[in-house]
Amino acid sequence: MAKLVDIRILQREYLLAISRALTAELDLHDVLRIILQSAVELVSGRAGLIALHDAKTDSLRVAAVYGIPVHLVDHFAPLLRDLPTERDSIEQEVELTRRLQKIARDAEMGLTQMVRLPMVSGDQAVGVVYVFLAGSAYYVPQDVNLLLRSFAEQAAIAVKNARLYQQVNQEKQRLDAIIEQSADGVMILDAASRITVFNRALSQMMGRPAAAVIGRQHDEVFQWHSLKTPMDLKKALANGWPLPGAAHLYVEGDVQRPYADDDQSADGNRISLGVTYAPLMDSDGRMTDIIANVRDLTRYREEESLQKTFISVVSHELKTPVSIIKGYAGTLRRQDAHWSPEVVDDSLTVIEEEADNLNDLIDSLLEVSRLQAGTFNLEVSDDVFLPEVAANVTRKFRSQAKNHQFVLKFDEAFPLVVGDERRLTQVLNNLVGNAIKYSPDGGDIIISGAVHPQHVTISVQDRGIGIPEHQHHRIFLKFSRLDNALSRKTEGTGLGLFLSKAIIEAHQGRIWFHNNPDGPGTTFTFSLPKD
Ligand code: ADP
Secondary structure: OHHHOOHHHHHHHHHHHHHHHHHOOOOHHHHHHHHHHHHHHHOOOOEEEEEEEEOOOOEEEEEEEEOOOHHHHHHHHHHHOOOOOOOOHHHHHHHHHHHHHHHHHHHOOOEEEEEEEEEEEOOEEEEEEEEEEEOOOOOOOHHHHHHHHHHHHHHHHHHHHHHHHHHHHHHHHHHHHHHHHOOOEEEEEEOOOEEEEEOHHHHHHHOOOHHHHOOOEHHHHOOEEEEOOOOOHHHHHHOOOOOOOOOOEEEEEEEEOOEOOOOOOOEOOEEEEEEEEEEEEOOOOOEEEEEEEEEEOHHHHHHHHHHHHHHHHHHHHHHHHHHHHHHHHHHHHOOOOOOOHHHHHHHHHHHHHHHHHHHHHHHHHHHHHHHHHOOOOOOOEEEEOHHHHHHHHHHHHHOOOOOEEEEEEEOOOOOOEEEOHHHHHHHHHHHHHHHHHOOOOOEEEEEEEEEOOOEEEEEEEOOOOOOOHHHHHHOOOOOOOOOOHHHHHOOOOOOHHHHHHHHHHHOOOEEEEEEOOOOOOEEEEEEEEOO
């Protein structure tokens, strides 16, 4: 019996075991079991049970048992039910004795006596510890009782810590999920500028999986190709950033995405980034982490450069016909010259053609602005006969393209399609016009039409300069002209294919191209649904 053993030695041993368990970051149930075992052994008891209060269901649930075989645990359920209020201690005592007697009968463990120790944290009841004794009843001495109460207190502390830990853990998981799911790129660096967090948006932006950059130095991953702001993070840190109370650091520039053979998504292009670095300080004013918010500014930069291109292309394309018209008109008006009817006729033809060019350009610009304003509507009829449209287009171009031979190859019984004839003509005009412009050495231009079960396709094949592989994604963009000698020499706005794509997509069709497999040149193809 514990009363016979030196209680102080036991006390020291048990408290040591409990405090070890508390600091060893064990599972809460392990800690509770150690406390329970100590309590039961202290009074040479038979068994013990700890029940915790579940705030959600407002009831007690068994959290640890000691000395109770699993199949008998259910018999202890009466101890989990509500008791008469604590204040009415006699009534409570009577009720508890009644319950213990029932359990003793049901469980047949020879239990004769029970100590009940409420677990309280602050002013909150977190649970209860029961210690059961067998054999003849004895009076639990005051010092043993005090020690048992301190065990119950320890158990309450362990529960409180575990709940706090769980809360912190949940909060951390929530924060991790927010960072991971953020649409902006987010990265966290440690005090030595090593990457510790790299979220999904950022890894997509940079074309690198998080696993490939975590633990690496920031400067290894963010190698600026060019900077728009005065300094990058490295330089700022060398200059003493962050100063106490200092604002965030903003760095903007271009970085190169990696070329990776095994990763198709990493296409190796250059992207423009804006990065805001915010220092995280500890209470001593030392920087512990840097949180960086990364934005992809590539689209914005592209738009900016498109605007510039737009102004230069359009002003050039508008000015050329205007100056030609003005030149011819001025010449014809000269009082001192008498022009033959042929010269007058040729000059007026030029004026007319240039006025048409101007008109086409203005029409294209209006179409683009309608597209942007969302007021682009088709004027649809159900009897567009594409072989005829193609024949008209080639007739128009025949006089200007002396080096080229036009070949029309349409499947038999080519059906009428539903569409906007004027705009489909515009698409073919553009494709055939490009085929001529970008095949300066001439050659066949084959316009073919094929009938498929659900749709028809029209292709325009040339034997020209082709389109380099890496430019494929740009070709249908607004104002995009490929950077080759021919594009620089030939007139054009880079609007043709952009508008063609918009027109075909408005017809529920698709447009694409490939370089010819059997020789030079390109084939552009579009599809249209067959009703
Ligand atoms: P534009 O011809 O007015 O420049 P487009 O939008 O029609 O504008 O074409 C965009 C760019 O695509 C052209 O500048 C040219 O570099 C390229 N391109 C279009 N069609 C062809 C083709 N058939 N062969 C080679 N390059 C082409």
